[in-house]
Amino acid sequence: MKNIFITFFYLIYKEILLFAKVYVSKLIDIFIIVSTNIIIFTYLMPSFGLKANYGPFIVIGLIPLLTLFDVISRVYSLVGDISENKKISFILTLPITSTLALASIPIGWAAASGIVSILVFPIAKIILYKQLILTNFSFFKFIVAFILSNIMFGFFAFWLASLIKDEKYTSWIWARVVNPLFMLGGYFYTWYSVFDKSEIAGYINLINPLIYTTEAIRASVFGQSGYLNYYVSISAIIGFILIFSIFGIRKIKKRLDCV
């Protein structure tokens, strides 16, 4: 049993090592994304009537969002691998169950992407300094929400990859999946702001898994007031992890026809 976990751990570690090779480039990306968001939403948008605290609100919402964007970009290579290269077949001959071998892929993605997206927080604090108020910050709640959100996005991307037959069919991902998820995922607003406008719209919005991650992370940073109950969000994220992992792994196993 111990050996299975060693194999599992090193399969995840492999994804982190791969990511480490492009870490500096990713770091530059993050710095540009965070700083432009801060400039626009903290210093420019208030002149159009937005509150000055909208900048910190947006920047904290970026944390789960950046993981989503990063893991989605890996869908293409996995789809290509399944349909052509079959690099994945190597891990399916290792001394580990196929389910765990496959699960290591999205968890590895989540870990690797998390290493970069977590940096949003200190970068934002440095740039915003006193404007990012952390009096209600709960480190424990933040870490739990952050880790679970990353794992959920990892399995979400994995499940997406399982649905796409061929690399040439991947073009719809951004338009049909990522864009609505992002626009309606609570990045620009809180769930209660939608619910206050229309209860039905609020309930419909709960279908979007992104809303739970932005709400949980903001609740852990800014405090519970004004956000979905933290524990409800965490439970929903765990539920989505189960759904995406079960369906994703099952579908990929079927496609690869593996033991």
Added chain:
Amino acid sequence: MNTLLKIQNISKIYSSEKKLVEALKGVTFNIYEKEIFGLLGVNGAGKTTLSSIIATLLKKTAGDILYKEKSIFHQLISFRKILGFCPQMQNLDMDFNIDESLYLVGRYYSMTKKEIELRREFLLDQFDLKRYRKFNLHSLSGGYRQRFLIARSVMHDPKIIIMDEPTVGLDPKLRRHLWKFILDLKAEGKTIILTTHYLDEADILSDRICVIDQGSIKAIDKPSVLKQKWNHENLEDLFLELIKEKNNE
């Protein structure tokens, strides 16, 4: 000779776009301990399907494979530990260098750092890869990648090694070198299942060969016995006759 693996009535049916293709039709044979078992057949004969099923990579449709009288599919993890698989396709993580890749493979098999170090140096020497050890795999030529692929499959010192057309794309010198390596593995007590297109290779290396065609076994025995039985001097003539006979049926 002691039987190592019992392949019992293995069938494989692929279904694609509402069509069923029977790749293996109830294949039954034994693989003995410490032998080199050559699997021969034309493209699409079912060799890769069979070797992938033995490697526990692919699901079987029916039948079973027994190792120590127990289905390998019921002792998947312990069986995979003693198995090395060198696939036909170079399924490599191209962004790693040789050192990193072999290190990770060692860790996947729970080898200690010391064991990894020793084994890695041995394999780098064997496959003349030392000067390329810090090269990313994508920057290596196809031949060197193939060397690495074989080295990777034996990194954890497995008892059973499946090599699916390992010498394809290799120059004659390296091909001969690999033959020696395979014979050394056999001398160490390993069992090797060798899938190949090259009949000279099968003739020289294999203790027994199995000619497979359209998912069925056509003949299985020692090359010398088969040649005598079918009254042919070389394996190529024998192979062509077996394939022709099958196609005429």
